Every structure is written in C-alpha cells, then in structure tokens.
Amino acid sequence: MSHFAKMSEAASVALHAALLMAKKPRELHTARSIAEGLTVSEATLAKVLQRLARAGIVDSTRGPKGGFVLAKNPADVTLLSVYEAIEGTLTPTRCLLSRPVCGGECLLSALLSDVDVQARNFLAGKNLADVAAALPVGGSIEDIEKAG
Amino acid sequence: MSHFAKMSEAASVALHAALLMAKKPRELHTARSIAEGLTVSEATLAKVLQRLARAGIVDSTRGPKGGFVLAKNPADVTLLSVYEAIEGTLTPTRCLLSRPVCGGECLLSALLSDVDVQARNFLAGKNLADVAAALPVGGSIEDIEKAG
DNA sequence: GTTATTTCGGTATTAAAATACCACAATATT
DNA sequence: AATATTGTGGTATTTTAATACCGAAATAAC
Ligand code: FES
Ligand code: FES
Numbered sequence: 001m002s003h004f005a006k007m008s009e010a011a012s013v014a015l016h017a018a019l020l021m022a023k024k025p026r027e028l029h030t031a032r033s034i035a036e037g038l039t040v041s042e043a044t045l046a047k048v049l050q051r052l053a054r055a056g057i058v059d060s061t062r063g064p065k066g067g068f069v070l071a072k073n074p075a076d077v078t079l080l081s082v083y084e085a086i087e088g089t090l091t092p093t094r095c096l097l098s099r100p101v102c103g104g105e106c107l108l109s110a111l112l113s114d115v116d117v118q119a120r121n122f123l124a125g126k127n128l129a130d131v132a133a134a135l136p137v138g139g140s141i142e143d144i145e146k147a148g
Numbered sequence: 149m150s151h152f153a154k155m156s157e158a159a160s161v162a163l164h165a166a167l168l169m170a171k172k173p174r175e176l177h178t179a180r181s182i183a184e185g186l187t188v189s190e191a192t193l194a195k196v197l198q199r200l201a202r203a204g205i206v207d208s209t210r211g212p213k214g215g216f217v218l219a220k221n222p223a224d225v226t227l228l229s230v231y232e233a234i235e236g237t238l239t240p241t242r243c244l245l246s247r248p249v250c251g252g253e254c255l256l257s258a259l260l261s262d263v264d265v266q267a268r269n270f271l272a273g274k275n276l277a278d279v280a281a282a283l284p285v286g287g288s289i290e291d292i293e294k295a296g
Numbered sequence: 297g298t299t300a301t302t303t304c305g306g307t308a309t310t311a312a313a314a315t316a317c318c319a320c321a322a323t324a325t326t
Numbered sequence: 327a328a329t330a331t332t333g334t335g336g337t338a339t340t341t342t343a344a345t346a347c348c349g350a351a352a353t354a355a356c
Pocket of ligand 1: 099101
C-alpha cells in the first residue's frame, strides 16, 4: 500500500494551522492552542509557524498575550502560498534519471510534470476563505466537535 | 524548489530497467550490464531486480550466462505492475491529519486522491511495449547514443 | 524592575530511507 | 571435480528527514 501524492507533515500542518487561524482572522493564537486544536506536536508546529512568519503569512508577537495572527485577509492567502512557505517553490518535476534508455524524451515526465502542474493549480486556486467557507459550521472547533 | 510528485529512486530504477529489458525481450541481461546501461549503482539495482523477480515480472537465472529476462511479453507488462512490485499497491491517499478543523470533509483529499488516481490511470494505461515504441530508434543503447 | 509568558533559533536526538557490503547458493565451463 | 560467474538475501553503513529540546530574546502584567 503506497501513495503517489506525498506532502510532508510540515506542509500539512502549515495548511491546517492556517485554516484554523482563518476561522478567527483577527484573534491571536498561541502555538500551544493551535497545537492542541490540531493535536500535533508543539515542537513541530513551532517550526512551521516560524516559517510562516518569515514568509509574511502570519504576524507574530512575543511575550504574554502574544501569539500568531494571519497577516492578511483569508481570501488573499492561497493554499499555494502557505505550501510554498514551507516547501519552497513548487516546480514541475523534470526527470528522475535522464539516462540513455530514455532516448531524449522522458519516460515519466508526462506523468510527473502533469501531477505537479495539477497540484499547483489546485493549491493556487483555493484560498483560506474558500476552504473555511466549505466547512460545516464555520465557527470554532467546539462548534464542529458538537456538530460532528 | 520542491516537487509534489515523488517517486522513490527504487521505483524509478525499476521502470527504467524494465524498459531496457523490453528493448531486447528475449535476451538475458546481467545486473551489471543493466546497471551500466542505466548508470546506477549495481547494489541498488540488484535489490530492485530481486523484487521484480519475486513479483514474477522478470525471470532470473544464476551462474555463468545467467541474468534477467522479462517474464512476459512487453505489451503485457504495465508500468503500474512494475511500480507496484517495488512500492506495493498504489492506493488513493485519504487524509493526512483527519482533525476537527477539517470538519469531517478533508481539506486536501480532493487534491491528494485525484493525484493518486491520475497517477494510477497513467501507469495502468501504458505498458512496456508502448514506451519502447515511443523511443527514437528502438534498438540498443548504442543506437540511441549515436542518434542522440 | 521583577516575574511570567510566549516566540526565536540553534542544536541534539531519533527515526526512516537509501545505499553499500559480504558470505552463500546455483550453475555453466573446463 | 575444480573454477569462475551470476543471482540471493541478510546485514551494516551512510544519508537524510523528522522530531524533540533548550537557552535566549521580547514583552506584558504586577
Ligand atoms: S529520466 Fe528516464 S524517463 Fe525521465
Ligand atoms: S485531515 Fe484535514 S484536510 Fe484531510
């Protein structure tokens, strides 16, 4: 049992954390509260949030009552920008080997680059507001847990 | 710079080795000759060929004049069967996290499972004969090197 | 200004994957 | 029979990524 589409844990956590913050766009969220909301390790999340902060996707404030806020309007933050803040620019895969057998034209590029392009389009075409709107209640985590 | 479509080195080598053998379907190929043809490490290739043998994709013969041959007609070997011999069955990704934020419906499943399905269809729809036919000369590696 | 809280960033540990190695079994050649 | 060749499979090493940890910096509250 294997999968072809692979996303790092860090990228997945970044997307989920961004979505969580998009639900309450103007409130400060501490790393701890987000980690609890997502039930992921606080250590891992801290690194992710740091990178999102450096990328300008979230603003961070230190000290008591500090935390993280979305830097822009959720509708202006694409999933792609969050993904790329973690993984770097998403570029189409050229070729794995580039060997004589391939005879110039790549055996797999049709598959690999298509997949990358499709993924990029998907991520670029959705923003945090879109995704938040698609959720059941649109309120807090508690609401969802009740509804779930 | 990152990629979304990821294939292990082993799977890539398996596909390339299978293609190499498909070019001369009835000849014995030693692990060494294939490794040289692909310019990959002999150690890595040996493991790959072993798994292809266990999966019944190639037949192996030991001793002098031994080596590997495609067990079936190239047209009867899909790229998927080669891939799955190495990686295991290719199944659609369900979800990375499955957390309350996701509100029951997965944030990313539309992307991840689509990618997996697309990849599976691509790999299932092409066999070794198809790919070999798409190559320039269709002959030996030497032919391609001359032509390239 | 002291203390508690929270992010920052570097480092260390752990886990997983890839890669290499080696002694063994099988078989063709002599 | 002896020898050389070739795949087998288990193990060990290396590389890489994921994860955890901890002191330091910043800031709000008292
Ligand atoms: S390198 Fe051979 S198919 Fe791309
Ligand atoms: S687990 Fe949250 S989107 Fe799939």
